Amino acid sequence: MKYTILILLICSKLTAQSITKYFDLNGKEITSEKFNENRVTKKTVYGYHITDTISEYRIVNRSELGKLDKQTFDTLKSMTKPSEQKEFWIYIFYPGVDRCNKIGRKSTWNIFQDDFELELNKIGTYEIQWLAKTQDNNLRDYTNSKTSWKIDPAHFFESTFFNLHYPCFSSVIVDKEGNYVINKAEFGKNQVWDAVKKLKKLKRNN
Template sequence: MNSMIWVTIEIMKKTLLILCLCFFFTLLNYSQEKKFVFYDDTSQIVTEEEFYKKFKTGYSDLIFENDSIIQYFLIKTINHGKLNDEDFNKVKSSLLKEDEIENEIIVIVYIPGQDSCNSKIKNSTWNIFDRDYRRKLKQITPIKHFWIYKEGSNIKYYYPKSYRWQQDPNQLIESLFFKYHYSCCSAVVIDENGNYVTYFGEFGKREVWKIAQELIDLNK
C-alpha cells in the first residue's frame, strides 16, 4: 500500500513539473517582444521614423502580423491606372445593363469587410451618405454609381434601404482594384476610356468629387 502511495506521489510530482515547465515556456513566449519591420512604397526596409514621416504625406499602410513579426507597408493612397479593353468590358458587363452603357464615369464605393473601422453596431455617420454627395457629383459629370461590398461586411449599418449595395461579382472589383484589405473602405472612379483613379483607405465625399473632376479635366 505504501509503495502504491509512493508511486502516485512521484507521478503527481512529474505531472506538476511538466505543467510548471509548460506554464514557464508559455510566459516566456508571451514576454518576448515581437519584431517590427517597416517598408516604404518600394518594399525597401526603412526606419520607423522614416516610415511615419512619409506616411503623413499621402500614404496609407498595410499591416501583416504573425507570431514573431509585425510588418508595416507604405501604400500610396491615390493611384492612377488604365484598364485594358477586356477588363473594362468585364467591369461594365458585370455592373451595368446593356442599355445603360453610355459615356459616363463609373464611381464605385467599396467596403472590404469588417475591421476595426467598420465593425461598429450602429448606423454609419460617413459623409458619403450626405444628401449633397451624389447631387454635386452629378453636377461635375454624368455618372453611374455603384455600392459594392465583400462578404462579411456590416451592410445593414450602411443604409441598404436607401442605397443599392451589391456583393462583389465574382470578386472582380477586388481583383482589379483592391488586392489587399485597405482599412475602412476604398473607392475607384473610372472614365469612359478605362482610365481610373483609386483611393485606398478611409475617404469622404470631397475626395470623390476631386477625383471625378480630375478625370474630367484629363479628357478635355
C-alpha cells in the same frame, strides 16, 4: 519523445505566425516605428496582407490614376453592367470588417449626405455601385436608402484594384474610356468629387 516533437511543432507554428514586416512607399523594408511615423499623410495611406505565417504592412499612395487594358475593362463592364449613358462609374468597395469601419452604430459618413450627389450632378452624369468583399453584420451600419450592397463579382475589384486590405472603405471611379482613379482606404465625398473632376479634365485634354 512524441511530446517533445509536438511542443517543437507548436512553438515553430507560433513563431511563424509572429512574423510582421513593414514596407515604405518604395517597397523597402522599414521598422515599425518608421512605418507608424509615415503610414497616413495627405498623400499616403497603408494597406496590409495577413496570412498564417506573415503579416505585411505597406505604405502606398492614397490616390492612383491609371487606365485599364481592353480585356480588364471589358471584364469590368461584363461583371457590373454599368450604364453606357453615364460618363462615370463610381464603385464603393467594402473590404470586410476592420478597426476603422467597425463603429457599432449607424454611420454618418459624409458620402451619405445629400450634397454628395448634388455636387456630382454638377460635374457630370454618373452611376454608383456598392460592392462588398463580404456581406457581414458590420455592413448593416452602412446600409440605408442610398446603398444597395452586392458581393464583389469573382473578387474582381479586390484582385484588380485592392490587392491589399485598405482600412475602412475604398473607391474606384472609371470613365467610359477605361481611365480610373482609386481612392485607397478611408475617404469621403471630397475625394470622389476630386477624382471625377480629374477624369473629366483628362478627357478634355485628350
